[in-house]
Amino acid sequence: MTQTARPAPALVLASTSRYRRELLQRLRLDFTVAAPEVDETPGVGEAPAALALRLARAKAQAVAARQPQALVIGSDQVADLAGEPLGKPGTHERAVRQLQRMSGQTVVFHTAAALACQARGLLQTDLASVRVRFRALQADEIERYLRAETPYDCAGSAKSEGLGIALLEAIDSDDPTALVGLPLIRVARLLRAAGLRLP
Template identity: 75%
Template sequence: MSQNTPPTVQRTVVLGSTSRYRRELLSRLNLPFEVAAPDVDETPQAGESPRDLALRLALAKARAVAERFPQAVVIGSDQVADLAGQPLGKPGEHARAVEQLRQMRGQTVVFQTALAVVCLATGFEQVDLAPVKVLFRPLSDDEIENYLQAEKPYDCAGSAKSEGLGIALLEAIENDDPTALVGLPLIRTARMLRAAGVQLL
């Protein structure tokens, strides 16, 4: 570091999410961070597209947590499964998961994974979207039932965990940020954290 370079303030990073999947992904960046629940109403607005819903909620989560941690760099994220323009949320229970997977079999579903990074102290705010196109196999009812009994992915948008047995449900995945489908696009996250002044390497 030259004498003319001012020291960088390394701000606390806060993940505004209760998702264990996002927590595990963010830990890959080898960066100390805290976790805080965003407490945001995730109800879709009338006529809101899955893409717009994901973007709105990611930013709302980041802003909500930033209000409590104004000096920190806060990450918010949200994912909505988009089947022909219709949002598919987390199923929550078995019957809804069966229904979702029956709807998606043989179809291309776009998992709209949105990311927001906010720091109130510096006025930094960025939002980005990492859409992932997923082609589901023409699944039989038995395959759907066997998968759900094995993995119970009821806390996952679209009722499938691609990082686990759920990969066997799929024909193809198309994206430019490999972890986006799991819930946090790390290439974009790293880019936005650097832009917010966080040193990663």
């Protein structure tokens, strides 16, 4: 009697970020996308790394509650400037202020990944922390950059995968996709541990 292989569980990315969607496509897995609808407000005194981990877990769990058989990936990124969390600026004015504050500074970008499956009682997390050293930035450089790339949906107001790389002195990371928004080395590790076969 031959046994038929069990189909792989559905894979869901709990994010509406096009950056995370494009990154996950690199693993050549079939997946769908669902909005997690999670409040991203930091807790009082919450450390940036702890915030990123909490939000990644919350996003994965929120979607897993709606799709209990699926494997759900949640992720969040928080920029850490001397212990202070910096989120997405949302506006030009806030982006200017963020870049002015980060000028000449080292900022740590904490990017957390979580994998959840409610039916299996699965919840695993991992964290990639990327140290980014910004150049000393002139006001006109900041203005030109923001007008050119409008990175208002990016934590820290700069896209290292685009023109934002010109604002930087150095990047120190063991998971290069983490800075873009999804730490693929860690995500692949979580998926393999959950029994998913990567191509």
